[in-house]
Amino acid sequence: MTDSTMIIYVISDSIGETGELIAKGSIRQFESENFEIKRYPYHNSIEQIEPILLEASQSPKSLVIYTNVVQSTRDYIEKETKRLNLHTVDVMGSPMNQIEQILGYPPIREPGLIRRLDDNYFKKVEAIEFAVKYDDGKDPRGVIKADICLVGISRTSKTPLSMYLANKNYKVANIPLVPEVPVPSEVYAKDVNKVIGLTCNPEKLISIREERLKSLGLSNGAKYANIDRIKEELKYSKQIMEELGCIVIDVTSKAIEETAEIVMEHVDSLI
Template sequence: MGRSYFHLHLVSDSTGETLINVGRAAAAQYEGVSAIEHVYPLVRSGSQLERVISEIRAAPGLVLYTLVGGDLGQRLEMAARESGSPCLSVLQPVHDLLQSYLGTQKAARPGAQHMLNAEYFKRIDAMNFTLAHDDGNLPEDLEEADVILLGVSRTSKTPTSIYLANRGLKTTNLPLIPGVPVPAEIEAARKPLIVGLFASPERIIQIRQNRLSSLNADESSMYVDREAVSDEITASRRLFMRNRWPTIDVTRRSIEETAAAILDLHRDHRMKFIAE
């Protein structure tokens, strides 16, 4: 059975990130179906909306939107209905529930979640820290870090670190190299949450082979030898167990799932650290 496709129009008065995440999460539940995404960010004027409407008319499909100001939402819904495209305001049910619970009207502020507040600058600070201390570049004062990730090569340490930084956590990561001991500062660290990442040998070898192929490098090295990779992973897990560091198997986890698990661990770790 072949894969079927549909047009998915995502119309936002901000960056469109909310819509993209919602649309992809929903579409992923339907096997054999893929969305052709049309993303329209920063739609805040009538002329901008008219260009969006013309594209919807040219390729009818499903329309999701987050337009909080003026009558843009009503105009979009009318045009979508005329073109036979089902249309939904993704945030409206949430606004209705909040309004009912809080007993107050919402303020129409496009992109309000992206305001340059203290939380925003905390994320920027965390991102700068994380990029400066990637792949073994440990800070002089390791206690500045919120999270330290350890794992053999190709266990997704860097992308996970960047994702965590975007959530406001200063993250550093260290590759575990055969024959090279972990710096004593890490084993002595108290404030940071230390997490060990590991994956199956098959998964690690697959990723490493792809990496070597992209670099036109020799694929017969110990870097992708089945026995050598298994020994690396075993040694890393023994290290994690000896230090009683929490571990996460990333074999079948996405970066987002790994980061979510780490955020949960960090919440508990932070509470215990404060209580001490």
């Protein structure tokens, strides 16, 4: 670390995840790699915070981001950072103030509420466990119980999309489409509105599959990454998706988040 390194101090009375995400998202906008993020979770007393602020004041390029909600702690940080002439970001202050003005009563100022175990948390855990259990056609019976069934050939983002949707509380099963393997009857029995077909450009698939083979220490000459084989698989998957009558999403140039938004919008419109 040099004097030109920017140091971002993230102080929180909970785990500090929110502050760190804001720090990372912000610094990336400057395309700089010359930074360090120091996270200090569960810090809510002057004794804990004072040495952090003193350390920050010794760095020519430092920023303090804090998400504390207890008023006495917030008052101390605000006063001390002004005294030390530190750059600061009060993540919770402005949103809480605005909400208080709208609702007309003060916040309870209890640390860690966002992490509290609630019904939503357990639904998410259940959805993630479901996605793992019924990933990649391990058990086709999961298709019937799933909120969403994804179908597509290998490397069309079925698994990562399943996990992303699970984090949004959707129970997802995914089924690989392989010309030599019959499609499970459960897929045909599923409400077609809850079946989502995924496809991809063959050239993109070659690139993805070659990287996959490389990570496994295998040759790129394998049938798995052969252009003719990929085109055969895509032709087969198109045929199956037309038989099913499901919507089809081309994931070639889409991030997982973009595809997920399309899927969620489609499924939620059925409710």
